[in-house]
Amino acid sequence: xxxSPSAWLPRLCRTFFSDAASTVVTLISLVLxxxxxxxxxxxxxLHAVFVPDNQACRVASGACWGVISEKYRLILLGRxxxxxxxxxxxxxxLMVGGVLCIASPRFWNLKGLAVFGASVxxxxxxxxxxxxxLDPVGxxxxxxxxxxxxxxxxxxxxxxxxxxxxxxGRRSKLPVLRAxxxxxxxxxxxxxLIAWLIFASFVLPLFLPPAWQLDLMLRVGATIVLFAAAxxxxxxxGGLQAIPRGQYDAAHALGxxxxxxxxxxxxPQALRMTLAPTVNIVIGVLKDTALVSVVNLYDLTGTLKxxxxxxxxxxxxxxxxxFVALIYLALGNGIARYGRFLESHNVPTHHR
Amino acid sequence: xxxxxxxxDSVDKYFGTFQALSGVSLRVDAxxxxxxxxxxxxxxxxxxxxxxxxxxxxxGSIRINGVEMDASRQAVEARKQVGMVFQQFxxxxxxxxxxNLTLAPVLVKRKSLGDARAQAMKQLDRVRIADQARKFPGxxxxxxxxxxxxxRALCMEPTILLFDEPTSSxxxxxxxxVLDAMMDLARLGMTMLVVTxxxxxxxxxxxxxxFMDEGRIVxxxxxxxxxxxxxxxxTKAFLGKILKPAST
Amino acid sequence: xxxxxxxxxxxxxxxxxxxxxxxLVALVLLGLWIAGNVRVNLESRQxxxxxxxxLDPAGFDVSESIIDYHYGDSYLRAFAAGMANTLRAALPAVxxxxxxxxxxxxxxxxxxxxxxxxxxxxxxxxxxxxxxxQVLLWYFSLTTLLPESANALNLGSALFVSKxxxxxxLPVGNLSLWITLALAVGLVVAAWLLARRSFxxxxxxxxxxxxxxxxxxFAVPRLTGVPYEVELPELGxxxxxxxxxxxxxxxxxxxxxxxxxxxxxxxxxxxxIQAVARGQSEGAHALSLTRSQTLFRIVLPQALRVMVPPYTxxxxxxxxxxxxxxxxxxxxxxxxxxxxxxxxxxxIECIAIIGAVYLSLSLLVSAVLNVYxxxxxxxxx
Numbered sequence: 001x002x003x004s005p006s007a008w009l010p011r012l013c014r015t016f017f018s019d020a021a022s023t024v025v026t027l028i029s030l031v032l033x034x035x036x037x038x039x040x041x042x043x044x045x046l047h048a049v050f051v052p053d054n055q056a057c058r059v060a061s062g063a064c065w066g067v068i069s070e071k072y073r074l075i076l077l078g079r080x081x082x083x084x085x086x087x088x089x090x091x092x093x094l095m096v097g098g099v100l101c102i103a104s105p106r107f108w109n110l111k112g113l114a115v116f117g118a119s120v121x122x123x124x125x126x127x128x129x130x131x132x133x134l135d136p137v138g139x140x141x142x143x144x145x146x147x148x149x150x151x152x153x154x155x156x157x158x159x160x161x162x163x164x165x166x167x168x169g170r171r172s173k174l175p176v177l178r179a180x181x182x183x184x185x186x187x188x189x190x191x192x193l194i195a196w197l198i199f200a201s202f203v204l205p206l207f208l209p210p211a212w213q214l215d216l217m218l219r220v221g222a223t224i225v226l227f228a229a230a231x232x233x234x235x236x237x238g239g240l241q242a243i244p245r246g247q248y249d250a251a252h253a254l255g256x257x258x259x260x261x262x263x264x265x266x267x268p269q270a271l272r273m274t275l276a277p278t279v280n281i282v283i284g285v286l287k288d289t290a291l292v293s294v295v296n297l298y299d300l301t302g303t304l305k306x307x308x309x310x311x312x313x314x315x316x317x318x319x320x321x322x323f324v325a326l327i328y329l330a331l332g333n334g335i336a337r338y339g340r341f342l343e344s345h346n347v348p349t350h351h352r
Numbered sequence: 353x354x355x356x357x358x359x360x361d362s363v364d365k366y367f368g369t370f371q372a373l374s375g376v377s378l379r380v381d382a383x384x385x386x387x388x389x390x391x392x393x394x395x396x397x398x399x400x401x402x403x404x405x406x407x408x409x410x411x412g413s414i415r416i417n418g419v420e421m422d423a424s425r426q427a428v429e430a431r432k433q434v435g436m437v438f439q440q441f442x443x444x445x446x447x448x449x450x451x452n453l454t455l456a457p458v459l460v461k462r463k464s465l466g467d468a469r470a471q472a473m474k475q476l477d478r479v480r481i482a483d484q485a486r487k488f489p490g491x492x493x494x495x496x497x498x499x500x501x502x503x504r505a506l507c508m509e510p511t512i513l514l515f516d517e518p519t520s521s522x523x524x525x526x527x528x529x530v531l532d533a534m535m536d537l538a539r540l541g542m543t544m545l546v547v548t549x550x551x552x553x554x555x556x557x558x559x560x561x562x563f564m565d566e567g568r569i570v571x572x573x574x575x576x577x578x579x580x581x582x583x584x585x586x587t588k589a590f591l592g593k594i595l596k597p598a599s600t
Numbered sequence: 601x602x603x604x605x606x607x608x609x610x611x612x613x614x615x616x617x618x619x620x621x622x623x624l625v626a627l628v629l630l631g632l633w634i635a636g637n638v639r640v641n642l643e644s645r646q647x648x649x650x651x652x653x654x655l656d657p658a659g660f661d662v663s664e665s666i667i668d669y670h671y672g673d674s675y676l677r678a679f680a681a682g683m684a685n686t687l688r689a690a691l692p693a694v695x696x697x698x699x700x701x702x703x704x705x706x707x708x709x710x711x712x713x714x715x716x717x718x719x720x721x722x723x724x725x726x727x728x729x730x731x732x733x734q735v736l737l738w739y740f741s742l743t744t745l746l747p748e749s750a751n752a753l754n755l756g757s758a759l760f761v762s763k764x765x766x767x768x769x770l771p772v773g774n775l776s777l778w779i780t781l782a783l784a785v786g787l788v789v790a791a792w793l794l795a796r797r798s799f800x801x802x803x804x805x806x807x808x809x810x811x812x813x814x815x816x817x818f819a820v821p822r823l824t825g826v827p828y829e830v831e832l833p834e835l836g837x838x839x840x841x842x843x844x845x846x847x848x849x850x851x852x853x854x855x856x857x858x859x860x861x862x863x864x865x866x867x868x869x870x871x872x873i874q875a876v877a878r879g880q881s882e883g884a885h886a887l888s889l890t891r892s893q894t895l896f897r898i899v900l901p902q903a904l905r906v907m908v909p910p911y912t913x914x915x916x917x918x919x920x921x922x923x924x925x926x927x928x929x930x931x932x933x934x935x936x937x938x939x940x941x942x943x944x945x946x947x948i949e950c951i952a953i954i955g956a957v958y959l960s961l962s963l964l965v966s967a968v969l970n971v972y973x974x975x976x977x978x979x980x981x
Contacts, residue, residue, distance in 0.1 A: 015713060022712050029714040176620040180627070190959040192920040194927075195934055195951065203947045206641045207634045249406050250442035250501075254456035254508060255432045264455060268446050283728065290730035294927050301733055308740070317740045325729055325737075332728030 054312055067316040068323050071307040075324065078143015078298045078306075084135060088146035091126035094119045095153055103338060105345065120157065123150055139217035143298035145327065151289045151299065155224040156282050162225065163232025164267065170237055181233070188230035194291050196223050201295040220292050228285050235277045239270035279339030283332050290328075300324060355418070357382050357512055357543055358403060363412035365398055365567075372398045373409070374567040382511070385544045387554040387575075390564035391590060396547045399564070400514045403545070404434045416512070432460065435505030439517040441497045443489040449476070449500050450485040453507045461508065468507070475503035479533045495526025499533050506537075513537065515546040551595060555579065563587045638948065647945035654679070660939050662931050664847050675940055682936030683957060689853050689932060690922040694915050696858035701865025706895070708870040719866065726863040732924055734860060738852035739928045746848070749835065760833050765847040767833035776826045783816055802896060849930035853922065861918045868910045872903035912969040916962045923958075933957050 016026040047062025050069065057064035068075075077085050098119025102112045127146065130136035142150075169181035188196070200219040208214065243266055251261040271278075293302030304324045308317050358380035365373035373395045380386055388396045401407045403414060405421055414421040419430035444452050453472035457463045463471070476482040479499040489497055498518060505513060515534070519527045531553050538544060538557045548554065554561060554575060561578035563571040563586075571578070571587045579595075582588045642649055654676040661671045665681035666688055707719035726734070743763060747753065752762035760767040771777055791809045794800055821827045833845065846854075876899045884894040925932040931939075934954055941950040 015711075018711075025712050025715060029718070174616055174620050176623055180623065187955070187959070190962045191955050192923040192934070192958060194923045195954045195958065198926075198934070198938060198954075199951050202941065203951050206638055206947060209637050210641060210644065244440075244442075246438060246440045246442035247444065249401075250436075250438060250444070252406055253404055253434075253436035253438075253514075254504070255428075255460040256456060257460075260459050264459065265444055269444075272446055287728075287730035290732040291924075293732070301730065301736070304733075305736070315744065317737075317744065321733070321737050321740070325733065328730060328733065329725060329728050333724070336724075336728070 057316060063319050064316040065319060067313050067319050070313065071310075071320065072323075074144075074307050075300070075303045075320070076144045078147065078303045079141045080143060080146075081135075081137060081141065084129075084137060087126040087129070087134065087137075088142070088144070091123035092146045092149055094126075095123040095149060099153060116157075120154060139215050140297075142217065144303045145300055147298070148286070148289050148300040149331075151221060151224060151292065152282075152286045154221060155228055155285045155289070158225045159228035159232055159285070160278075162229035164236055166229060166233035167236035167240055168262070170233065171240060185230045185233050188227055189234070193223075193227050193288055194294060196227055197291055197295045199223075216295070217297065220295060220297055224285065224288060224292075227288070228281060231281050231284070232278065235274050235281060236270060238277075239274035240266065242273055243269055275339060275343055279335060279342075282339075283335050286328070286331055286335065300327065355382075356380060357417055358545075359413075359415040359418075360399075360403070361413045361415075363399075363402065363409045363414060365395075365402060365407065365409050372567055373402070376412070376564075376567070376569055378562070378569065380512075380543065380545065383541050383543055384559045385538050385557050386546070386560050386562060387558040388545065388547045388562045388564060389549060389551075389554070389590070389594075390570075393566075394564040395567040396564050397516050398567075400436075400516055400545055400547060403514060404431055404436055406436075432508065433510055434512045434514060435508055435510035436514045436516065437498070437501050437505055437518050439520050441489070441494075441501045441521070443497055443501055443504070445489050448486055448488055449481075449492070452489070452500065453504050456504075457507050471507055472503070475506045476500070478506070478536065479503045480529075493526060494522045495529045498522065498526075498530045502530075502533055502537075510542075512543045512545070515544065515548065517547050517549070519548065519550060549594060551579070563590065565590070645945060649946065649949070651949055653944055653946050653949070656944070658940065659943055662936060664845075664850065664931070675944075678936055678940065679933065679953060682931055682933040685925075685930065685936075686919075686922055686932040686934075686957075689850060689857070689925060689930065690919045693854050693857040693861060693922065694918050696854075697861035697865050697914075697918060700858065700862035702869055704862060704866035705869025705873070708866055709873050711891070723863045723866050726860055727867075731856065731860050731921055732927060735852055735856040735924050735928060738856045739848065742848040742852055757832055758830075760835075763848065765845050766851060768844040768846070769830045769832050770844045772829040772831055774826050774829060776821045776824050776828055779824065780816055780820045783820070784813055787812055787816070847930070849925070849928050852928060853925050853930050857918060857921055857924075860921070861914065864914050864917075865911070868907050868914060869903070871910070872907035873899055875906045876902045908969060908973045912966055912973070915969070916965050919961055919965065920958060 017023045042062065044063050047060055048065055049057045049060045049062065050065045052066040052070035054066070057066050073082075073085070077088055080088055098116040101107050101119075102116040104112075106112075107115070123146075125131060126134070127142055127150070128137065128139070166181050166185060169177050170185065172178050172181075197220060200223040201216065204219055205214070247265055247269070248261060251265050256264070289299050290301040292299050293305060296302075298306060301324070304320060307320060308314050313320075356379045358378070360376055360378040363373055363376045364371065376395070376399060378386075378399075388399070390396050398407060402409045403416070403421075405427070409421075416430045416434060419426050421427050421431070443449075444455070447455065450469065450472055453475065454465065454468035457468040457471065458465055473482055473485065476485055479502055481496055481499050481503070484492060484496060484500070489500065492500065498521075502518075518534070519530050522530065527550070531550060534544075534546070534553070535557055544557075546553075546558075558575045561571075561573055561575050562569055563578070563582075563584070565586050571582060571584045573583075578587075579591065582591060638649075655674050657672045658675045658678040659671075660678070662669050662678055662681040662685075665685065667677075667681050667684050669677055669681040704719050704723065707715045708723065710716050710719075746761060746763045749760075749762045749764050752760045752764075754760045758769045787809060791805055795802060795805055873895075880898055880902065881894050884898045889898070922932060923934045926935040926938060929935070937950040937954050941947045
């Protein structure tokens with residue numbers, strides 16, 4: 001029996017006006033929402049300036065979106081040489097395409113992996129240049145959204161297998177291997193990423209022979225991978241621990257070797273079980289890339305600061321921050337949504 | 353008679369300081385159906401888990417088709433003759449029913465996927481569940497899952513099948529479908545060692561009944577003798593507890 | 601039939617031991633190689649090594665240090681000041697995040713859709729934006745929008761808000777103050793014990809406690825004859841200074857850190873509440889308990905057990921996140937160590953100090969919260 005169409009009114013009243021407290025909350029929320037919506041509309045749209053006219057912006061009472069039209073290339077692409085800026089754009093599009101490809105369960109096989117790997121390689125080639133007739137561009141000029149995306153994607157891609165190995169190592173019965181893995185995981189997780197980035201920036205060169213001149217980008221990228229791997233290791237360890245003994249017994253009874261049991265039975269289940277915390281760590285990696293701006297790499301946050309160092313446009317920092325924030329939010333929400341899709345599409349891994 | 357397929361000789365097994373098996377000796381011939389019963393903690397599950405080396409026995413010897421069960425490669429080969437069905441089914445939840453059945457034949461016996469699939473469908477037919485091939489274990493009932501588990505074990509073409517309380521986790525109405533499947537196997541001449549409380553099944557199928565208590569084999573006899581003239585006091589006590597009183 | 605065999609040892613095969621030995625040897629070789637490189641590099645830069653530099657005078661100032669530090673004091677003192685600053689930022693953030701996050705968490709599971717909606721939007725937005733961006737936004741806003749000291753916003757002569765920071769008055773620690781504080785703490789403890797042991801309605805208990813505290817504040821100075829005193833901010837050459845001045849750097853860091861961590865605490869609280877079986881609230885409903893009684897007396901006590909482990913990690917994370925101070929010039933331990941490192945070149949030692957500080961803080965926090973964890977009697981892995 002479906003409720004009659006006119007029954008929505010009593011249901012509405014019950015939800016929003018059920019008692020004194022909730023009525024007050026409803027009224028206050030409505031007032032705040034309406035006022036907020038009006039203020040946003042008025043500031044952001046009605047009285048806003050959309051052209052990059054500094055004088056007009058200062059005079060206007062609304063938002064100055066002109067700062068975006070003026071600075072968007074700097075914020076999005078950093079200091080990459082102007083004529084070659086099609087390269088990071090193309091590279092980012094390809095890489096995002098590769099990510100979307102491997103995100104679809106239909107491509108969870110070697111073919112998908114190959115496509116994904118190729119897209120990442122294409123991105124790196126397009127950014128660095130030096131082959132296929134492209135002019136070389138030093139890593140210090142890489143920046144903006146392409147850098148953020150590259151560091152995040154490459155970071156996660158390499159951190160997942162490493163985290164898995166660390167988790168398996170930590171659960172090993174060999175005491176030396178276990179001790180090494182535990183020491184690594186606890187030390188890396190105990191110290192903030194910014195300290196590790198400073199380490200990679202200033203201290204790591206001291207640990208290497210003077211002849212080796214490792215690029216800062218390489219060192220920073222490696223730091224992000226090693227850091228994320230330690231967190232992923234703990235997450236995967238939880239998943240591995242949750243797999244009931246019976247699964248190992250069944251694989252043993254069927255004659256599967258230790259490697260086959262791990263690869264076909266244990267790890268696939270552990271990965272599926274730890275989907276939610278893994279997605280959280282992936283979003284964490286995206287946010288952590290912002291920290292590279294502290295060690296002189298110009299990711300999206302670094303280019304934001306760069307754009308705001310222009311004294312003419314500095315007072316319109318709110319609009320610039322909103323622009324960058326929307327990009328981060330879009331990326332983060334996209335990843336979170338994908339995580340929820342995976343979880344619902346997922347084979348139920350309930351063990352009685 | 354024929355050469356024994358399983359020979360267990362004076363086996364002890366300890367879990368820490370607790371002795372789970374104590375001087376257990378048993379000989380199983382080809383085609384025999386052995387039913388093992390006993391109170392919980394008597395070592396029945398431990399015994400059959402030692403046979404295919406899920407647990408490792410501490411002293412004594414276990415031989416399958418004449419091959420000693422240790423860490424050697426011959427032992428691993430010989431183990432492939434033995435299949436096992438568990439109380440908790442232990443199906444792989446992330447694989448479909450068909451994939452559950454083809455995984456081991458492809459990886460261990462190096463069969464081609466096509467051959468493995470054909471064999472899998474044949475076994476699923478045998479346990480009357482072929483229409484569920486593309487489903488995931490979580491979508492099946494307990495009885496269906498256990499029949500899939502039996503089919504999975506059969507896909508490895510074993511000559512010996514071990515059953516560790518296969519119906520104890522099932523709701524009563526599903527117990528019979530699994531027992532029927534097991535009886536089909538018995539009729540086909542499979543060597544079976546079954547740990548169970550289902551005495552009706554035991555009477556119908558067993559060649560020999562074994563009663564274990566506190567890690568030892570206390571009594572061993574064909575079913576008629578076992579149920580009607582048990583010799584040992586403990587056997588009588590156990591049977592008194594689990595058998596329904598006979599109608600007078 | 602063969603006789604019984606000797607028991608086999610299946611502990612470690614030769615392959616296992618060999619692999620471990622190889623791993624050890626590789627690690628030792630790596631360590632030696634690194635040490636060799638370090639020696640070469642330090643020599644070429646003519647930088648010494650060792651921790652003796654800690655007693656040398658530090659050539660920089662640590663603004664807003666709460667311990668006594670002046671330009672030219674030892675590096676050791678500078679590090680101590682940095683560490684004090686780290687705690688000074690992290691602890692209020694943890695406290696604030698716990699309170700705000702707790703309220704938000706309850707909103708996330710509220711019945712009113714608008715409460716749920718607001719909380720949800722807040723949590724999803726704050727958690728998806730990098731903390732660094734939030735800190736920078738706060739910092740930029742405060743330093744750009746606040747007026748100069750000469751035109752500071754003020755609340756009488758007690759509170760001043762300007763580009764120099766927020767200057768607050770500070771109560772002077774005299775007899776009356778200490779007695780009042782001691783009695784107030786005793787009052788709160790008594791009230792908490794009363795709430796746990798008996799079934800006094802919590803609303804009435806809170807009001808009663810507040811009333812008694814107000815009474816205390818009124819009565820104590822009259823009884824001791826020593827009135828309360830307050831130190832007010834003063835306008836100096838560099839803007840307002842006073843007993844308690846919070847610089848824009850400090851305020852930006854703490855505000856951003858508090859609001860960010862609150863979002864995570866909210867999610868932990870929500871997960872804890874939802875982990876309590878539905879049957880519990882249904883049982884309470886059958887007994888005609890109100891929703892708030894059910895929440896505070898039935899659900900939350902059980903939810904607390906589930907919440908403690910993730911809450912512990914979140915506290916440790918908040919402390920680690922305070923290191924973002926280095927991005928806006930608030931001199932916490934990372935900031936001080938980096939400055940020291942740039943000055944005297946002892947990069948390895950300074951980084952080692954940072955590492956040791958954070959590792960010990962993590963261990964300390966985990967140890968303390970694990971005591972509560974064990975008392976609450978839940979099974980952790």
